[in-house]
Amino acid sequence: MSDADWPDWARAGYPHVWLPYAQMQTQPLPEAAISADGVRIKLSDGKDLVDGTSSWWTACHGYGHPHIIEKVTEQLNSMPHVMLGGFVHEPVLTLAKRLTDLLPGDLNHVFFSESGSVSVEISLKMAIQYWRNQGDKRRVKFISFRGGYHGDTMSAMSVCDPEEGMHKLFKGVILEQFVLDLPRDKAGFVGLESFLQREATRVAAVVLEPLVQAAGGMKFHTPEILAKIADTCRRYDVLLILDEIATGFGRTGSMFACEQADVIPDIMTLSKALTGGTMALAATVATDRVYDAFLSDDPSKGFMHGPTYTGNALACAAANASMDLFEQEDRLGQVALIERQLTSELADCSSLAGVTDVRVKGAIGVVQLDRIPDLNAMRRRFVAEGVWVRPFGDFVYLMPPLVIGAQDLTFLTKAVRTVLAEWVAER
Numbered sequence: 001m002s003d004a005d006w007p008d009w010a011r012a013g014y015p016h017v018w019l020p021y022a023q024m025q026t027q028p029l030p031e032a033a034i035s036a037d038g039v040r041i042k043l044s045d046g047k048d049l050v051d052g053t054s055s056w057w058t059a060c061h062g063y064g065h066p067h068i069i070e071k072v073t074e075q076l077n078s079m080p081h082v083m084l085g086g087f088v089h090e091p092v093l094t095l096a097k098r099l100t101d102l103l104p105g106d107l108n109h110v111f112f113s114e115s116g117s118v119s120v121e122i123s124l125k126m127a128i129q130y131w132r133n134q135g136d137k138r139r140v141k142f143i144s145f146r147g148g149y150h151g152d153t154m155s156a157m158s159v160c161d162p163e164e165g166m167h168k169l170f171k172g173v174i175l176e177q178f179v180l181d182l183p184r185d186k187a188g189f190v191g192l193e194s195f196l197q198r199e200a201t202r203v204a205a206v207v208l209e210p211l212v213q214a215a216g217g218m219k220f221h222t223p224e225i226l227a228k229i230a231d232t233c234r235r236y237d238v239l240l241i242l243d244e245i246a247t248g249f250g251r252t253g254s255m256f257a258c259e260q261a262d263v264i265p266d267i268m269t270l271s272k273a274l275t276g277g278t279m280a281l282a283a284t285v286a287t288d289r290v291y292d293a294f295l296s297d298d299p300s301k302g303f304m305h306g307p308t309y310t311g312n313a314l315a316c317a318a319a320n321a322s323m324d325l326f327e328q329e330d331r332l333g334q335v336a337l338i339e340r341q342l343t344s345e346l347a348d349c350s351s352l353a354g355v356t357d358v359r360v361k362g363a364i365g366v367v368q369l370d371r372i373p374d375l376n377a378m379r380r381r382f383v384a385e386g387v388w389v390r391p392f393g394d395f396v397y398l399m400p401p402l403v404i405g406a407q408d409l410t411f412l413t414k415a416v417r418t419v420l421a422e423w424v425a426e427r
């Protein structure tokens with residue numbers, strides 16, 4: 001969008017907002033969105049964009065689903081929020097019960113917060129205190145994997161990929177963890193084993209995004225690898241934290257990615273699609289074993305954490321409505337169709353020069369390039385094609401709302417092929 005197309009409110013406010021992941025001095029002006037409906041985002045100049053990213057993978061039912069609007073409106077009128085320090089309310093308890101019924105195994109205890117990064121912070125703190133409550137003060141480190149992304153707060157950053165996670169910029173400030181190569185073959189697992197043989201008594205937990213390392217590069221690994229990592233954790237008595245913030249709620253083809261490997265983590269983090277893209281909400285879910293380590297006559301063994309908006313009633317109402325939709329509508333069936341269509345329609349991208357890989361998992365399609373010299377320019381080309389696709393690093397990906405129809409999905413994949421063919425021609 002050019003300055004001339006911007007509405008007055010955008011021109012007046014833009015100098016005062018500080019946007020995410022942005023060099024404010026040089027980045028081009030963002031698009032001014034005025035409404036969103038289904039899989040389309042409307043801009044102030046009247047243009048519609050078909051959404052290929054679900055607003056950072058949140059809007060799984062599309063925008064403005066009438067059922068979520070109805071439930072949130074009801075809650076807004078009765079009680080938007082009340083503190084959980086002393087109160088409980090129906091939306092939060094119903095959601096806790098429903099989530100734990102839906103999750104595999106004995107992931108039975110939900111701690112709510114308001115962002116994915118915070119839910120990860122909570123999981124790390126929970127893992128450390130789990131050991132301390134049993135008298136083990138040595139287990140304070142975490143093992144995580146290159147290519148992983150777990151959020152932007154200080155400890156979440158410490159378990160991210162060192163390159164992507166800005167470790168250089170904050171060297172000496174963020175905690176040093178054990179960030180290892182994700183084991184992908186026999187040698188990799190021998191490496192992980194020998195590392196654990198040396199260090200397991202200092203390790204509180206292994207942290208991993210199951211099946212898809214999303215924001216760190218959209219890299220996939222097999223259920224077998226996930227199962228082997230989980231088994232290794234068990235054998236060395238190290239907790240396993242699975243970060244399902246990106247993969248949860250159907251995105252990889254099952255409700256939760258860990259189900260494809262029959263793995264039950266000790267702690268799981270959820271956010272992004274939890275409210276269907278309407279409100280900020282996150283959850284850290286613990287098994288009985290973890291939860292039980294906090295039960296004691298001693299108050300100091302309780303979990304000392306409490307975000308002001310924890311269990312926000314509006315957000316929980318949105319999440320309950322989103323869970324209704326997963327029950328009433330066949331989202332996983334839709335994901336299977338999206339997977340098939342992405343696979344067939346992105347396949348011929350691999351013949352383009354400079355395309356190094358095309359991969360699809362569930363409702364995630366990735367075209368890996370050898371480089372993208374100007375991400376902003378490519379994003380603008382996508383907008384000109386009428387789609388919202390936000391390439392990053394050296395790849396282009398599609399993670400559309402799970403409700404997207406075949407025609408709209410074809411519109412997205414066509415735009416990807418058109419823009420990439422042009423990019424190849426200009427190389």
Ligand SMILES: *Cc1c(COP(=O)(O)O)cnc(C)c1O
Nearest residue numbers: 115116117149150151243245246
């Ligand atoms: C997005 C994301 C986070 C961080 O969530 P925020 O809500 O942005 O803080 C953490 N882990 C994973 C896997 C994510 O995709």
